[in-house]
Amino acid sequence: xxxxxxxxxxxxxxxxxxxxxxxxxxxxxxxxxxxxxxxxxxxxxxxxxxxxxxxxxxxxxxxxxxxxxxxxxxxxxxxxxxxxxxxxxxxxxxxxxxxxxxxxxxxxxxxxxxxxxxxxxxxxxxxxxxxxxxxxxxxxxxxxxxxxxxxxxxxxxxxxxxxxxxxxxxxxxxxxxxxxxxxxxxxxxxxxxxxxxxxxxxxxxxxxxxxxxxxxxxxxxxxxxxxxxxxxxxxxxxxxxxxxxxxxxxxxxxxxxxxxxxxxxxxxxxxxxxxxxxxxxxxxxxxxxxxxxxxxxxxxxxxxxxxxxxxxxxxxxxxxxxxxxxxxxxxxxxxxxxxxxxxxxxxxxxxxxxxxxxxxxxxxx
Amino acid sequence: xxxxxxxxxxxxxxxxxxxxxxxxxxxxxxxxxxxxxxxxxxxxxxxxxxxxxxxxxxxxxxxxxxxxxxxxxxxxxxxxxxxxxxxxxxxxxxxxxxxxxxxxxxxxxxxxxxxxxxxxxxxxxxxxxxxxxxxxxxxxxxxxxxxxxxxxxxxxxxxxxxxxxxxxxxxxxxxxxxxxxxxxxxxxxxxxxxxxxxxxxxxxxxxxxxxxxxxxxxxxxxxxxxxxxxxxxxxxxxxxxxxxxxxxxxxxxxxxxxxxxxxxxxxxxxxxxxxxxxxxxxxxxxxxxxxxxxxxxxxxxxxxxxxxxxxxxxxxxxxxxxxxxxxxxxxxxxxxxxxxxxxxxxxxxxxxxxxxxxxxxxxxx
Numbered sequence: 001x002x003x004x005x006x007x008x009x010x011x012x013x014x015x016x017x018x019x020x021x022x023x024x025x026x027x028x029x030x031x032x033x034x035x036x037x038x039x040x041x042x043x044x045x046x047x048x049x050x051x052x053x054x055x056x057x058x059x060x061x062x063x064x065x066x067x068x069x070x071x072x073x074x075x076x077x078x079x080x081x082x083x084x085x086x087x088x089x090x091x092x093x094x095x096x097x098x099x100x101x102x103x104x105x106x107x108x109x110x111x112x113x114x115x116x117x118x119x120x121x122x123x124x125x126x127x128x129x130x131x132x133x134x135x136x137x138x139x140x141x142x143x144x145x146x147x148x149x150x151x152x153x154x155x156x157x158x159x160x161x162x163x164x165x166x167x168x169x170x171x172x173x174x175x176x177x178x179x180x181x182x183x184x185x186x187x188x189x190x191x192x193x194x195x196x197x198x199x200x201x202x203x204x205x206x207x208x209x210x211x212x213x214x215x216x217x218x219x220x221x222x223x224x225x226x227x228x229x230x231x232x233x234x235x236x237x238x239x240x241x242x243x244x245x246x247x248x249x250x251x252x253x254x255x256x257x258x259x260x261x262x263x264x265x266x267x268x269x270x271x272x273x274x275x276x277x278x279x280x281x282x283x284x285x286x287x288x289x290x291x292x293x294x295x296x297x298x299x300x301x302x303x304x305x306x307x308x309x310x311x312x313x314x315x316x317x318x319x320x321x322x323x324x325x326x327x328x329x330x331x332x333x334x335x336x337x338x339x340x341x342x343x344x345x346x347x348x349x350x351x352x353x354x355x356x357x358x359x360x361x362x363x364x365x
Numbered sequence: 366x367x368x369x370x371x372x373x374x375x376x377x378x379x380x381x382x383x384x385x386x387x388x389x390x391x392x393x394x395x396x397x398x399x400x401x402x403x404x405x406x407x408x409x410x411x412x413x414x415x416x417x418x419x420x421x422x423x424x425x426x427x428x429x430x431x432x433x434x435x436x437x438x439x440x441x442x443x444x445x446x447x448x449x450x451x452x453x454x455x456x457x458x459x460x461x462x463x464x465x466x467x468x469x470x471x472x473x474x475x476x477x478x479x480x481x482x483x484x485x486x487x488x489x490x491x492x493x494x495x496x497x498x499x500x501x502x503x504x505x506x507x508x509x510x511x512x513x514x515x516x517x518x519x520x521x522x523x524x525x526x527x528x529x530x531x532x533x534x535x536x537x538x539x540x541x542x543x544x545x546x547x548x549x550x551x552x553x554x555x556x557x558x559x560x561x562x563x564x565x566x567x568x569x570x571x572x573x574x575x576x577x578x579x580x581x582x583x584x585x586x587x588x589x590x591x592x593x594x595x596x597x598x599x600x601x602x603x604x605x606x607x608x609x610x611x612x613x614x615x616x617x618x619x620x621x622x623x624x625x626x627x628x629x630x631x632x633x634x635x636x637x638x639x640x641x642x643x644x645x646x647x648x649x650x651x652x653x654x655x656x657x658x659x660x661x662x663x664x665x666x667x668x669x670x671x672x673x674x675x676x677x678x679x680x681x682x683x684x685x686x687x688x689x690x691x692x693x694x695x696x697x698x699x700x701x702x703x704x705x706x707x708x709x710x711x712x713x714x715x716x717x718x719x720x721x722x723x724x725x726x727x728x729x730x
Contacts, residue, residue: 007407014400014407019426021397025390025450026430026443032386033438035379042372042379061384065391073398077453077484078391084449085390088442101614109611119442124607126549126614184491242489246474249466249491 033089040093052094053141055171055269056278058086059361063280066364079365087117096120099131099140107241111173111267112144114365128157132165135270144173148266148312158268159316159328162286162357169284169358171269173365179204179258182250183230183237191215191253195226196239204239206259212237266363274358281334281359282311285344287327288318288353296327302346303331306339326353334359398454405458417459418506420536420634421643423451424726428645431729444730452482461485464496464505472606476538476632477509479730493522497530500635509538513631513677523633524681524693527651527722534649534723536634538730544569544623547615548595548602556580556618560591561604569604571624577602631728639723642699646724647676650709652692653683653718661692667711668696671704691718699724 036052043050062079069075090096098120101108112122123140125131131143145158179200185191191212194201198219201208208217215237220226227244230236237253238244245252268284275281289295303310312330333340335356348354401417408415427444434440455461463485466473477487488505490496496508510523544565550556556577559566563584566573573582580602585591592609595601602618603609610617633649640646654660668675677695698705700721713719 007411010407011404014404015422018397018400019429021393021400022426022430022447023433025393025397026434026447028386028390028393029443029446030434030436030438032383032390033436035383035386037437038379039376042375046372057380061387064384065387068388069391069395071395071398072402072457073395073453074457077456078394080483081394081446081449081453082387082391084446088438088446091442092437092439118445123617124611124614126616130616246489249489251491251495252488 029085029088032085033092036089036093051141051273052090053096055275056281056361057276059275059278059280059364061086062364063278076365083114083365084117084119087119091119096142097123097140098142098144099123099125099134100144101125101128101131101146107175107177107265108144108146108267111146111175111265114175115144115171115173115267115269116142128161132161132167132270135167135272136165141271142170143167143270144267145270146265147172147268156316159314162328163318163326167270167272168274168356169268169360170271170273170275171360172282172363173267173269174264174363175267177241177265178256179239179241180245180252181237181254181257182227182240182245182248183253184250185235185237185253188212188253190235191237192235193218193233194237194239195220195229197221197223197226200226200239204257204259207257211254211257269360274356275360277334277336277359278361280362281332281337282362283331283333283335283340283344283359284357285327285329285331285347286353286355286357287329287347287351288325289327289351299327299347299350300329302343305346306343308333308340308343328357394450394453397450398457401454401458416506416638417455418461420640421646421726422641424640424643424645424729426451427729428643441730448479448730449482449484452484456484461507462488462505463507463509464488464490464499465509466490466493466496466511472540472542472630473509473511473632476511476540476630479540480509480536480538480632480634481507493526497526497532497635500532500637501530506636507535508532508635509632510635511630512537512633521681524679527693528683528691532635532637533639534633534725535636535638535640536725537647537728538632538634539629539728540632542606542630543621544604544606545610545617546602546619546622547592547605547610547613548618549615550600550602550618553577553618555600556602557600558583558598559602559604560585560594562586562588562591565591565604569622569624572622576619576622634725639721640725642701642724643726645727646697646699646702647727648696648698648700648705648709648724649722650692650694650696650712651718651720651722652694652712652716653690654692654716664692664712664715665694667708670711671708673698673705673708693722 040052065082066075066079069078098112098116100112100122109122125134128145131145134140135143147158193216195218200223201217201219223240224244226238227240227248227250230238231248231250289299309332310329314328315325318326405417430447431440431444434443463477463481465477465487474487490499493510496510499505500508512523553576558581560583565588566582566584588605589609591603592605592613592615595603596613596615654664674697675694679693680690683691
């Protein structure tokens with residue numbers, strides 16, 4: 001009995017301490033918001049059209065927070081909290097509208113919220129083209145579109161949209177995508193057929209060999225389609241993500257069945273301007289050369305010369321002729337870094353088409 | 366030029382101030398998490414099965430934060446940030462699994478995240494019954510189910526589930542639901558048919574009379590169904606919420622078309638225990654009496670006697686006979702409040718069925 005009282009006293013004392021901490025955190029939240037308002041006033045006085053969202057500044061703040069975090073909270077978790085604080089402070093000065101691709105939907109929305117925090121207004125669009133035009137027209141400040149999504153095959157629409165759009169890339173977002181076995185059946189022994197996109201089937205092959213050797217594997221157009229079929233037929237399971245499970249109300253019979261963990265999907269944030277240098281950036285380029293075979297190698301040599309690493313290269317047939325390709329190239333570094341600037345200058349002289357799609361901070365969260 | 370430099374200097378000084386504030390906030394976040402860990406250690410030493418989630422304590426913290434907030438941040442926004450801080454601190458001690466109703470899906474998930482913050486793991490279930498059984502079996506700590514959702518008609522499943530479940534209500538969540546006109550068409554003049562659930566059509570009647578007098582209104586089973594049809598046919602619009610717009614990738618042709626703003630949907634949080642008194646609570650009851658007509662009035666008289674207001678009463682036919690109903694009653698107050706306790710004691714003596722489904726804090730956010 002004595003000990004229980006003493007526990008209660010200890011707990012009450014700790015709760016008082018937490019309450020005092022909360023009061024101080026709240027005071028600091030509002031002090032931070034006031035400081036952000038001061039920044040806004042100064043910027044507006046100099047330029048009535050001033051934009052307050054600065055991706056490079058936010059990336060720097062988040063990186064510093066992750067680096068200096070001593071725990072016990074996880075650095076990712078603390079960064080996520082600061083993501084929300086910055087989102088709330090920014091909304092006070094300038095509420096942001098962010099267009100995102102609706103159909104594959106919730107992944108891209110999750111990416112938008114991960115990047116901008118929950119104080120922005122996210123507007124679903126019917127197509128990647130609609131996301132671009134919504135931002136071009138000024139109806140939305142920014143857009144979020146998928147660019148490397150191995151299972152949904154939307155990547156080419158996004159790349160093609162840049163060819164005819166003046167918009168720039170001002171950020172990237174990565175999401176870890178997990179695959180689950182979704183089914184209304186109560187056990188693996190009831191599963192006779194597994195539907196999924198062929199890439200997802202391939203990414204879970206080892207698990208399927210071990211746990212569902214008897215089930216037929218059928219490739220369908222998308223994981224969402226697979227989930228829809230699993231929701232309508234007996235003896236069927238789908239491999240799909242949480243989004244599809246939610247939409248079709250399918251239980252996760254087994255979670256995280258991918259053979260290699262860490263399958264990520266990448267999204268781009270598009271806007272009318274790209275980002276300033278944050279110290280750890282990427283630059284995306286749109287290039288073309290007349291001849292694909294030898295031309296490309298020569299075209300890219302300035303990167304090797306200046307020790308700039310390419311993180312991705314993607315070729316797309318252009319609409320101008322059978323041997324005429326456009327290339328989407330991502331490199332490490334900001335276009336204002338001296339080495340990058342010099343390589344780009346050389347590249348521009350050789351390429352038949354040359355456009356910087358934007359420099360932006362590498363994904364922090 | 367001088368002025369520009371001076372602006373830059375001012376901005377740099379403010380950014381330094383923000384950085385210092387951030388560092389202090391980060392320190393306090395971790396100090397708070399450490400204090401929460403201490404609470405966990407004391408509780409675990411006394412009871413190895415101790416639960417750390419205390420809905421009444423969280424409600425009190427959030428209410429106090431809203432009351433004392435001086436701005437410039439909005440009280441709701443600051444409360445939302447603290448919701449996330451508490452979520453992160455709790456996850457450090459005890460990661461929570463929360464089951465929610467999947468099909469109508471994203472609304473209920475939004476409610477779960479609004480209530481628990483983003484540091485919990487939310488698991489979609491195929492039915493309300495599955496949410497209950499997942500929590501009963503201990504596979505999930507808590508469940509979130511819709512209870513007053515005028516457009517989807519799920520309310521009765523939730524109420525009926527309580528009749529045969531030992532679970533208690535430990536919280537409520539309200540979400541404001543807005544109605545949008547969704548269509549792939551580019552303008553109102555192209556809309557010949559509007560699909561929606563009949564209740565949504567009714568809630569937007571004035572707007573439809575003014576802006577779409579020529580369009581036929583067709584009632585369908587759910588707003589999600591209406592959105593699906595609008596996504597597949599030309600000349601068609603649906604009235605539905607953001608969730609449906611996202612799932613079917615339909616643009617919001619016109620937003621917030623409901624005649625009266627503030628249509629809210631209510632959800633219940635279910636678990637093995639209800640909540641302690643927070644100072645502003647509700648209590649939900651399951652009651653039955655033999656005779657519906659006179660019996661109910663008499664049954665409820667203890668509430669009037671003790672000046673306890675009922676906020677809701679819902680009757681459901683039980684399976685025991687044609688005149689045998691069960692009633693779901695919500696009252697203001699906690700079952701431990703003296704007046705409530707006395708009224709419940711009187712009620713219990715008169716009712717043929719009497720169960721307290723739980724006392725819990727009124728929705729704060």
